[in-house]
Amino acid sequence: MNKTEALIKAACKAQLNAYTPYSSHPVGAALCTADGAIYAGCNVENAAYPLGMCAEAAAISAMVAGGGRTVEHIIIVGPGSHTCTPCGGCRQKIREFTSTKGTTITVCDSKGEVLMSTTLDTLLPYSFGPENLSESSDG
Numbered sequence: 001m002n003k004t005e006a007l008i009k010a011a012c013k014a015q016l017n018a019y020t021p022y023s024s025h026p027v028g029a030a031l032c033t034a035d036g037a038i039y040a041g042c043n044v045e046n047a048a049y050p051l052g053m054c055a056e057a058a059a060i061s062a063m064v065a066g067g068g069r070t071v072e073h074i075i076i077v078g079p080g081s082h083t084c085t086p087c088g089g090c091r092q093k094i095r096e097f098t099s100t101k102g103t104t105i106t107v108c109d110s111k112g113e114v115l116m117s118t119t120l121d122t123l124l125p126y127s128f129g130p131e132n133l134s135e136s137s138d139g
């Protein structure tokens with residue numbers, strides 16, 4: 001099993017545990033860091049809707065808790081056969097931890113079949129990241 005297959009398997013497994021009593025839209029995500037560690041997450045909804053958490057955010061939280069700081073590749077598994085790309089907030093969350101060589105984003109259907117594979121730069125062009133804060137604004 002190669003790394004992508006391992007990520008798809010982890011994302012599909014996380015999707016099975018998604019907590020989605022309101023939307024019935026379960027999503028799983030799994031990411032790997034530069035050292036090959038895999039972290040997974042699922043969406044967790046809440047009766048107070050805005051407090052729900054996306055699968056990508058949950059996977060990033062698991063990565064940070066585990067000491068990881070770079071997302072080399074993230075796989076998102078959505079329900080059905082439509083392309084469940086990361087929401088705007090998650091694109092920015094991935095951006096915070098993107099690796100110097102960029103982050104690959106792959107979206108799969110509920111069976112784990114790849115629907116699309118792209119990069120964070122494509123989904124979030126001209127993005128704002130940590131390095132933007134350290135640049136002088138007077139120059």
Ligand SMILES: [Zn+2]
Binds near residue numbers: 056086089
């Ligand atoms: Zn999101």
